[in-house]
Amino acid sequence: MRKNGRHTLKFMCGCELGEDGCTGGYMKFGYNGGDFTSYDLKRRCGQSLEPWLPLPAVWAGHVDWGEMAIPYYTGRMTDWIVSEDDPSGFGYAIWIMSLITIFSAVTEFLCDCVYNTTMNRIHTRLQGQVFSSVLRQEIAFFHTNRTGDITSRVTADTEAASEALSEKLSLLMWYGARGAFLYILMLRLSLRLAICTAVGLPLILLVPKFSGKLHQSLAQRVQESLARANEVAVETFQAMPTVRSFANEEGAARSYAARLQDTYHLNQKEAAAYALSTWTTSLSGLALKVGILYYGGRLVTAGAISSGDLVTFVLYEMQFTTAVEVLLSVYPSVQKAVGSSEKIFEYMDRMPQITPSGTLEPSSLCGHVQVCDVWFSYPGRDDAPVLKGITLELRPGEVTALVGPSGAGKSALVGLLERFYEPQRGRILLDGRDLRDYEHHYLHRQVALVSQKPVLFARSLHDNIAYGLGPQNRKEVEAAACRANAHGFIARLNHGYDTDVGEMGSQVSGGQRQGVAIARALIRDPCVLILDDATSSLDTESQLRVEEEVYEGARAGRSVLLIAHRLSAVERANCILVLEDGIVQEQGTHQELLAQRGAYWRLFQAQEQNGNNGANTGCREECGGP
Numbered sequence: 337m338r339k340n341g342r343h344t345l346k347f348m349c350g351c352e353l354g355e356d357g358c359t360g361g362y363m364k365f366g367y368n369g370g371d372f373t374s375y376d377l378k379r380r381c382g383q384s385l386e387p388w389l390p391l392p393a394v395w396a397g398h399v400d401w402g403e404m405a406i407p408y409y410t411g412r413m414t415d416w417i418v419s420e421d422d423p424s425g426f427g428y429a430i431w432i433m434s435l436i437t438i439f440s441a442v443t444e445f446l447c448d449c450v451y452n453t454t455m456n457r458i459h460t461r462l463q464g465q466v467f468s469s470v471l472r473q474e475i476a477f478f479h480t481n482r483t484g485d486i487t488s489r490v491t492a493d494t495e496a497a498s499e500a501l502s503e504k505l506s507l508l509m510w511y512g513a514r515g516a517f518l519y520i521l522m523l524r525l526s527l528r529l530a531i532c533t534a535v536g537l538p539l540i541l542l543v544p545k546f547s548g549k550l551h552q553s554l555a556q557r558v559q560e561s562l563a564r565a566n567e568v569a570v571e572t573f574q575a576m577p578t579v580r581s582f583a584n585e586e587g588a589a590r591s592y593a594a595r596l597q598d599t600y601h602l603n604q605k606e607a608a609a610y611a612l613s614t615w616t617t618s619l620s621g622l623a624l625k626v627g628i629l630y631y632g633g634r635l636v637t638a639g640a641i642s643s644g645d646l647v648t649f650v651l652y653e654m655q656f657t658t659a660v661e662v663l664l665s666v667y668p669s670v671q672k673a674v675g676s677s678e679k680i681f682e683y684m685d686r687m688p689q690i691t692p693s694g695t696l697e698p699s700s701l702c703g704h705v706q707v708c709d710v711w712f713s714y715p716g717r718d719d720a721p722v723l724k725g726i727t728l729e730l731r732p733g734e735v736t737a738l739v740g741p742s743g744a745g746k747s748a749l750v751g752l753l754e755r756f757y758e759p760q761r762g763r764i765l766l767d768g769r770d771l772r773d774y775e776h777h778y779l780h781r782q783v784a785l786v787s788q789k790p791v792l793f794a795r796s797l798h799d800n801i802a803y804g805l806g807p808q809n810r811k812e813v814e815a816a817a818c819r820a821n822a823h824g825f826i827a828r829l830n831h832g833y834d835t836d837v838g839e840m841g842s843q844v845s846g847g848q849r850q851g852v853a854i855a856r857a858l859i860r861d862p863c864v865l866i867l868d869d870a871t872s873s874l875d876t877e878s879q880l881r882v883e884e885e886v887y888e889g890a891r892a893g894r895s896v897l898l899i900a901h902r903l904s905a906v907e908r909a910n911c912i913l914v915l916e917d918g919i920v921q922e923q924g925t926h927q928e929l930l931a932q933r934g935a936y937w938r939l940f941q942a943q944e945q946n947g948n949n950g951a952n953t954g955c956r957e958e959c960g961g962p
């Protein structure tokens with residue numbers, strides 16, 4: 337406030353700096369007791385995103401010439417108020433200020449439009465690319481990395497990186513340029529006041545920095561504890577039938593509440609740290625302002641600068657301090673974004689640990705598979721080979737069965753035939769050519785698998801059967817379902833083939849799921865069909881129908897690998913191999929193997945005694961049970 341006898345000029349000004357770098361400023365002027373103008377410079381980062389543009393565009397649009405010109409013309413107005421010797425000065429200042437403000441608003445609007453569009457494109461593209469690079473990885477990658485980690489890398493990390501690298505970098509450039517321009521203007525106005533600002537700057541920067549650190553570390557702990565609580569929630573929802581069957585709803589609720597309690601305590605501490613951080617920030621800022629006003633007032637009294645120049649300087653100083661504060665708060669985010677983008681690029685640059693597929697796509701294929709002295713251990717378990725020198729053949733027109741106790745390595749062999757993994761030693765040939773030579777899509781059209789626990793996708797039954805084949809007409813889908821004996825149950829559903837099966841096929845029964853999965857394999861009319869215990873949940877009638885279909889397919893020239901625990905399912909196979917501890921113990925037809933009175937005979941005897949063709953024969957034998 338300054339009095340000069342005739343006129344009283346009041347001005348109130350302030351600025352805000354949020355935790356997220358949001359800035360706001362206000363100033364109000366009073367003349368002889370009454371407000372004659374007020375200007376609100378409130379600005380929120382959330383409401384006004386900064387465009388990702390080349391540097392010149394950002395400068396042009398976002399240095400905000402309008403805002404920077406306001407202090408200058410406010411100072412001129414102040415001079416006019418004090419002197420009233422140049423009536424045209426007031427109108428001129430208002431006129432110029434309005435023009436620059438309109439220009440600034442228009443450029444800001446354009447930049448925001450460009451920024452939002454560009455941001456969306458960058459984000460969508462980045463997310464798509466990370467997702468594709470994850471899909472390229474070998475199956476072992478998905479076993480060694482948690483699904484949650486991979487998902488958050490594809491979603492949260494890409495979002496954080498693209499947002500931070502564009503928005504925060506834009507803020508960095510904007511406020512950097514703005515700070516530099518403002519300081520030049522301050523230097524031009526008053527060298528002494530500018531030096532005074534530079535000296536006081538560390539005060540307003542360092543004090544909040546120390547108090548902010550405490551707040552930041554607590555904020556991070558709150559996030560971690562929230563993530564732990566979320567883990568409990570996700571695990572519970574995923575295993576809801578198990579929770580219900582063990583009547584542990586209260587237990588789940590208690591453990592969730594316990595985690596939330598942790599979050600609650602941390603939140604309280606964080607709130608206190610936030611208040612401390614805000615308080616120290618505003619206090620140090622206020623101290624600098626008071627210091628400059630005091631020193632500036634003395635300079636005005638001494639006639640070194642005009643009162644208008646002091647007003648201009650104070651307003652510049654506020655904007656300058658805000659710019660420096662934002663720079664300091666944004667810089668760590670940019671560094672962090674660089675860090676998290678490194679993780680994303682790690683995924684994008686990662687080469688799959690499996691030989692790339694070849695280009696071989698012969699017009700006709702017999703489906704003759706030769707497994708030659710194959711050794712295999714799962715990644716990371718090099719000391720525990722699962723397959724030890726396996727040699728076998730799948731001949732076109734024949735059903736080859738693979739039996740053996742749990743953990744013998746049957747599914748491991750399937751994994752190799754599907755190229756989920758690669759053998760450490762030995763070769764797998766299809767029609768005399770290494771599996772690796774075949775083109776990826778071609779190979780998986782010719783070699784179809786129905787796995788032990790088939791997974792359906794949350795879409796219609798039609799789309800599940802035609803999965804991976806593109807648009808298929810209903811007749812082909814129905815024909816495949818008929819051969820898998822799944823048409824009957826599908827036709828009885830209200831929406832038939834358009835029925836949605838729910839997440840992971842949870843809205844159909846285990847047996848129905850297997851039926852749909854068999855249809856999904858059969859619609860491909862593959863040269864090699866692999867059934868890994870694929871009929872275990874089917875009813876007897878469906879089992880017989882599928883079995884018939886399998887033998888019919890083989891008679892038509894298909895190679896079939898039939899893995900089963902129930903020996904009755906493999907009795908008709910052309911060749912039965914008994915796998916134990918990764919080694920083919922014996923092979924032959926059902927009658928030949930029974931005559932040998934070896935491993936197969938023992939398995940058969942055990943099942944006969946159980947009378948239920950049970951699946952746990954291997955275990956009972958090991959335990960010495962009946």
Ligand SMILES: Nc1ncnc2c1ncn2[C@@H]1O[C@H](COP(=O)(O)OP(=O)(O)OP(=O)(O)O)[C@@H](O)[C@H]1O
Nearest residue numbers: 479714717722741742743744745746747748749788
């Ligand atoms: N992803 C994996 N990583 C490491 N080891 C595994 C993995 N999957 C299976 N194993 C181990 O490899 C061995 C062979 O497993 P595999 O699934 O091939 O047995 P299987 O004969 O198909 O058994 P089942 O009849 O119960 O399906 C087992 O000892 C198993 O614990």
